[in-house]
Amino acid sequence: MLPGFLTRAVELLLGRDGRNRPLHLRAAGGATVVLVVVMLLGSWAVIVAEQGAARANLTSYPKALWWSIETATTVGYGDFYPVTFWGRVVGAVVMVVGITTYGMVTAALATWFVGREQKRHRLAHHAHELCEETARALHERFDRLERMLTRGGGPD
Amino acid sequence: MLPGFLTRAVELLLGRDGRNRPLHLRAAGGATVVLVVVMLLGSWAVIVAEQGAARANLTSYPKALWWSIETATTVGYGDFYPVTFWGRVVGAVVMVVGITTYGMVTAALATWFVGREQKRHRLAHHAHELCEETARALHERFDRLERMLTRGGGPD
Amino acid sequence: MLPGFLTRAVELLLGRDGRNRPLHLRAAGGATVVLVVVMLLGSWAVIVAEQGAARANLTSYPKALWWSIETATTVGYGDFYPVTFWGRVVGAVVMVVGITTYGMVTAALATWFVGREQKRHRLAHHAHELCEETARALHERFDRLERMLTRGGGPD
């Protein structure tokens, strides 16, 4: 059931034709998928790591899933936290992947906004239009000149 | 009173003619409004969810509002936190909406700054001016050529 | 001593001729100054607000300053936190100003990086050079044409 959910999430976020999508959408979508996988696997790994530790408070999967959410969002209430070496390694991975994902989403949003603003002011479009208009006008002047020359140099 | 406040906030942030505003302002303003609504409703929802739980510490609306502020900003002192399944679902929503809002505000600020820098260097403006100037000069050369031809090919 | 330090910080960050600096530098610098002022004043305000509260843990200025640092950076260990209404209002202000400042600094860094990349690829510069070169070449062609016409239509 879990792999099915993941496959669907990957398809939703990246699409079947994901290779044609712009880099920032693929990066933000891919990072979100990686974050969800890291949180789901990390919750399981942290329980395995904490098993048998004296003051372990991460003792069941639902608790560990809640811990991975508050860790990845960097809230960190302190109601649950790893106390063993490998548990803390898992925690560090969840933290770093979480922060990197928010950075990617923020950067992707900025890229989307900047692109929309540039379209809105139609900077490139304007430049194109102006250039093509100028070129057309100059060609018309050449046509007129050539007509003048063929008339002037014709059977006069 | 609350809906009145919200209506005013929406008007302030999005304006009556919000559809003409650039995307990044609408996105950042809209996300801020959604965050405020999620925090106000989440504070109420978390109390309902936590009611009757043995070790519940979120027991009144003012406490829950303070909890939603420190959760949305990802500070998370740990003085208040949900202990039930649905309370934690509400908490996860507040966290994710909070982080996404800061991402949107940061991205909107970046778009604003980048736009101001491009205006400052007047990149597009310069290119336009230069192009129009060049076109005008070339048209003047054509006028001069045509005057030369009509004189040369006239009653000589 | 404190106002002297603040005046110097404002001068260092904004400069005497701050009005000529680009918006993103002024915004990031100004937000940093506002954050430092909010943290220094907030540390004092939170002690005043917490005075007399039964379970208050923010009882001295050094403690409150450390609390304002871990609050503004959204670390929030939970070793210190406000327990009164006005103390929490001060806390909320410190959190929001802190987050907004990091958003402004991140956006200013992005603007700086984007500007440097565009200079590096010399997009605008290239376009200018190409346009001027084309215009010069076309003017030379006109000069040659006119010389041909004046020779051809001269005393032949």
Added chain:
Amino acid sequence: MLPGFLTRAVELLLGRDGRNRPLHLRAAGGATVVLVVVMLLGSWAVIVAEQGAARANLTSYPKALWWSIETATTVGYGDFYPVTFWGRVVGAVVMVVGITTYGMVTAALATWFVGREQKRHRLAHHAHELCEETARALHERFDRLERMLTRGGGPD
């Protein structure tokens, strides 16, 4: 062993010919290296600072390293925190360096995404191509005009 690891990390992130790399990659890579150094040195410094304090909980290097990770990522569970003045100064440095690094990485990602989007739409490239094409067409018109004039003004 530690300096060797650091030298390798610097080489990996900045490269031997780091001066030719774009600013945003150097800034994000450099900030990451500085963050790792600050975390490794800060873990040692905070133990020295906390030594002998009555309620100190940062008592060994592994604990302090875990504390520096959760501090730099702004998670802050509250299982470990400094209680002395100099320990808190070290903590503040780790926090500020951590946040600045994430800001730099986010800004570098945004710059990378924006650059890729601009390449994708080939704004600058298009403008160049169009300009060169226009210039070539106008030169051909001049060639044709000159041939007409030399024929017309030749042995007629």
